[in-house]
Amino acid sequence: xxxxxxxxxxxxxxxxxxxxxxxxxxxxxxxxxxxxxxxxxxxxxxxxxxxxxxxxxxxxxxxxxxxxxxxxxxxxxxxxxxxxxxxxxxxxxxxxxxxxxxxxxxxxxxxxxxxxxxxxxxxxxxxxxxxxxxxxxxxxxxxxxxxxxxxxxxxxxxxxxxxxxxxxxxxxxxx
Numbered sequence: 614x615x616x617x618x619x620x621x622x623x624x625x626x627x628x629x630x631x632x633x634x635x636x637x638x639x640x641x642x643x644x645x646x647x648x649x650x651x652x653x654x655x656x657x658x659x660x661x662x663x664x665x666x667x668x669x670x671x672x673x674x675x676x677x678x679x680x681x682x683x684x685x686x687x688x689x690x691x692x693x694x695x696x697x698x699x700x701x702x703x704x705x706x707x708x709x710x711x712x713x714x715x716x717x718x719x720x721x722x723x724x725x726x727x728x729x730x731x732x733x734x735x736x737x738x739x740x741x742x743x744x745x746x747x748x749x750x751x752x753x754x755x756x757x758x759x760x761x762x763x764x765x766x767x768x769x770x771x772x773x774x775x776x777x778x779x780x781x782x783x784x785x786x787x788x
Contacts, residue, residue, distance in 0.1 A: 617666035620776040624769045638768040643735045645771030646728040652778040665777040677715035680727040686767050687734040693750040693760050700751040
């Protein structure tokens with residue numbers, strides 16, 4: 614039986630990886646906006662306001678959450694490269710999806726934000742030296758995280774939330 618919370622499985626950091634693996638993960642991050650846009654194409658407001666699972670966020674909230682989260686990740690990766698093991702700020706994503714800009718707003722601005730954010734973020738990530746991926750940050754909930762871990766996590770994160778939407782579409786028979 615499919616776990617609706619984790620339709621592609623939970624995040625697993627690779628035990629080992631190469632620079633090529635990192636670049637492949639960055640390529641997947643680059644594809645996230647296009648995949649998210651395709652996942653929501655043609656959905657009505659009623660469909661956008663459908664939770665992807667019982668007790669879960671609506672499709673609309675998921676769409677708004679992804680750029681919120683990825684903006685934080687973009688800033689965190691830049692801080693980790695620019696500073697010496699910075700302590701970053703966490704945020705409560707469940708609170709953020711309750712704000713009107715995530716709960717009721719049209720999704721077009723968030724899709725555009727995701728696309729433009731990823732242009733910048735991917736350009737930044739592709740410019741990094743191999744050693745920059747080993748730079749770290751201090752996350753108040755997750756402890757020490759390398760830039761590489763953030764890259765692999767957000768490769769998964771975009772696919773994870775896109776799959777929330779595509780699996781809902783499949784279960785509901787939405788074309």
